[in-house]
Amino acid sequence: MFGPDDASAAGVAAAGRGDTVAGTVAPAGAASGQLRRTGLPAVEDLARVIPPQEVRRRGPVAVFECFERIPCDPCYWSCKRGAVKPFGDINDLPEVDWERCNGCGLCVAACPGLAIFVVHEGYTDTTSLIKLPYEFLPLPEVGQVVGALDREGTRVGEARVVRVQKPREKVGTPVVWIEVERDLAHVVRNIAVAGGERGE
Amino acid sequence: MAAVLNPQVMVVGAGPAGMSAALAAADCGVKVLLVDFFSQPGGQLVKQTHKFFGSRGQYAGVRGIEIARILGEKVRSHPHIEMLLDTQVLGYYPDGVLTMERSVDGDSEYLKARPRRLVVCAGASEKPLAFPGNDLPGVYGAGAVQTLMNVHGVMPGRRAVMVGAGNIGLIISYQLRQAGVEVAAVVEAAPVIGGYAVHASKIRRLGIPILTSHSVKEAHGERELEAVTVWRVDERWQGIPGTERRFEADVLCLAVGLSPLAELLWQAGCRMAYVPELGGHVPWHDEHQQTSVPGIFVAGDAAGVEEASSAMVAGRIAGLAAAASLGACPRYRELAGEARAQLEALRAGPPGEKIRRGLTRLEEVGRRVRAG
Ligand code: SF4
Ligand code: SF4
Numbered sequence: 001m002f003g004p005d006d007a008s009a010a011g012v013a014a015a016g017r018g019d020t021v022a023g024t025v026a027p028a029g030a031a032s033g034q035l036r037r038t039g040l041p042a043v044e045d046l047a048r049v050i051p052p053q054e055v056r057r058r059g060p061v062a063v064f065e066c067f068e069r070i071p072c073d074p075c076y077w078s079c080k081r082g083a084v085k086p087f088g089d090i091n092d093l094p095e096v097d098w099e100r101c102n103g104c105g106l107c108v109a110a111c112p113g114l115a116i117f118v119v120h121e122g123y124t125d126t127t128s129l130i131k132l133p134y135e136f137l138p139l140p141e142v143g144q145v146v147g148a149l150d151r152e153g154t155r156v157g158e159a160r161v162v163r164v165q166k167p168r169e170k171v172g173t174p175v176v177w178i179e180v181e182r183d184l185a186h187v188v189r190n191i192a193v194a195g196g197e198r199g200e
Numbered sequence: 201m202a203a204v205l206n207p208q209v210m211v212v213g214a215g216p217a218g219m220s221a222a223l224a225a226a227d228c229g230v231k232v233l234l235v236d237f238f239s240q241p242g243g244q245l246v247k248q249t250h251k252f253f254g255s256r257g258q259y260a261g262v263r264g265i266e267i268a269r270i271l272g273e274k275v276r277s278h279p280h281i282e283m284l285l286d287t288q289v290l291g292y293y294p295d296g297v298l299t300m301e302r303s304v305d306g307d308s309e310y311l312k313a314r315p316r317r318l319v320v321c322a323g324a325s326e327k328p329l330a331f332p333g334n335d336l337p338g339v340y341g342a343g344a345v346q347t348l349m350n351v352h353g354v355m356p357g358r359r360a361v362m363v364g365a366g367n368i369g370l371i372i373s374y375q376l377r378q379a380g381v382e383v384a385a386v387v388e389a390a391p392v393i394g395g396y397a398v399h400a401s402k403i404r405r406l407g408i409p410i411l412t413s414h415s416v417k418e419a420h421g422e423r424e425l426e427a428v429t430v431w432r433v434d435e436r437w438q439g440i441p442g443t444e445r446r447f448e449a450d451v452l453c454l455a456v457g458l459s460p461l462a463e464l465l466w467q468a469g470c471r472m473a474y475v476p477e478l479g480g481h482v483p484w485h486d487e488h489q490q491t492s493v494p495g496i497f498v499a500g501d502a503a504g505v506e507e508a509s510s511a512m513v514a515g516r517i518a519g520l521a522a523a524a525s526l527g528a529c530p531r532y533r534e535l536a537g538e539a540r541a542q543l544e545a546l547r548a549g550p551p552g553e554k555i556r557r558g559l560t561r562l563e564e565v566g567r568r569v570r571a572g
Pocket of ligand 1: 061062079081083084101102104118
């Protein structure tokens with residue numbers, strides 16, 4: 001798995017990015033065949049959007065799991081820090097300026113694709129923090145321990161709920177902050193809340 | 201005998217395209233009659249609980265139901281728009297008269313209208329799929345399931361299989377889970393997922409498998425649906441024996457595409473063309489959304505099945521053009537030009553590729569229309 005001292009395991013280095021490239025995500029080409037066939041991003045897709053290690057450890061930062069050119073740009077309008085670069089064409093892939101992004105998570109709630117996550121790798125010595133969009137009821141309570149699910153919905157561990165940001169308007173997307181085992185920062189992308197699941 | 205209404209512009213269908221068309225025309229000062237068969241305006245928007253894509257001009261990031269509310273309020277409060285709900289348009293007659301049936305308190309009355317301009321935004325209907333058992337109770341069009349859940353608050357069942365991994369199939373699978381219905385699998389006959397990858401990833405995170413190159417072989421059940429057998433299909437979409445998988449399910453949702461509702465346009469004698477990329481038979485139309493019959497405009501899914509964001513922009517162009525043809529829109533070139541640029545931008549990316557191909561084919565028909 002993806003440890004703070006072993007960036008290669010999440011496929012970051014495997015795809016040649018490693019920790020050397022600081023700055024921004026290059027707008028790459030098309031989404032991988034795996035993503036088109038299965039809905040699961042491939043290692044090379046993720047490698048384009050996971051920030052370099054120094055950025056990941058510095059503090060919370062947005063990871064845009066948006067790999068396909070679609071006509072969409074609310075992430076750009078939602079960011080108050082100018083960390084999402086202006087779109088030349090509305091179909092452009094979003095580009096984050098990691099030097100400007102402070103992981104506030106405004107874009108997480110705004111993205112209609114629920115494709116943005118904020119990750120703080122090394123939130124404590126042993127844990128990482130993830131802010132994720134969650135549109136099901138009941139919403140978890142702060143302090144509650146919930147199931148930690150990966151991109152296939154498979155349970156990979158437990159998560160402790162740190163905060164639940166309810167949207168100002170009823171129709172918005174809640175953002176749940178969870179603390180997971182440090183190595184799971186780029187693995188966990190959903191939670192299982194006891195008491196079932198109903199749409200928010 | 202019913203009196204004949206004489207609006208300057210009549211818009212059929214109060215969905216995203218129709219409401220945008222009505223507002224655009226009414227803002228030019230013309231009197232608009234907006235007609236819809238449902239009891240509230242919004243069309244498909246009233247059941248779309250997901251947030252929209254597109255850009256700010258088309259309410260990106262706002263949920264469909266909210267867009268329905270916002271546009272609905274604008275339409276209701278507009279001094280130049282009269283809205284007739286619960287009113288089904290029945291037919292178009294050669295003298296330019298449209299007949300309508302309106303239900304009032306369980307009764308119905310007949311109405312007629314002879315508008316100077318007609319904008320048809322009637323939307324689309326769901327395509328069926330043939331397989332043994334497709335007539336069992338529990339086999340639904342995906343749109344029907346969405347209406348049950350999101351308009352009427354009724355759970356369609358406990359466990360569903362979804363057919364079709366286009367945006368509609370993916371989005372409704374997500375909404376089924378939000379409603380507390382388990383989704384056993386999404387099956388898709390094509391080798392790749394047709395909808396946006398972000399929607400696919402969203403349902404994968406819920407643990408829902410997406411089986412590409414798979415289709416329904418058979419639906420099972422005595423009195424109602426109990427199980428579904430799916431199988432792998434080859435490149436010619438033929439089932440491969442020995443690859444069957446059976447899922448227990450009491451809901452089978454078909455999201456295999458939409459066909460434009462173009463009956464009125466056929467009746468009006470509009471030049472039609474069969475363009476699979478646009479969903480089937482569609483009316484030829486020019487860049488002003490005008491059909492081959494002068495004075496009849498079309499927008500939204502009725503003009504070719506597409507996303508609601510594009511429908512809103514195309515509806516706006518149709519409304520402006522209808523008003524302009526009555527001499528009521530002096531800034532038409534500028535306003536329609538802006539809208540056309542938005543439409544082009546929305547269609548520019550890979551998901552718009554099919555639409556672009558479809559429109560090119562429609563253009564060829566257009567050249568024949570003009571030549572003949
Ligand atoms: S997390 Fe905040 S600062 Fe970073 S891109 Fe999103 S909105 Fe901008
Ligand atoms: S808002 Fe979300 S889906 Fe849309 S472009 Fe930005 S990251 Fe992608």
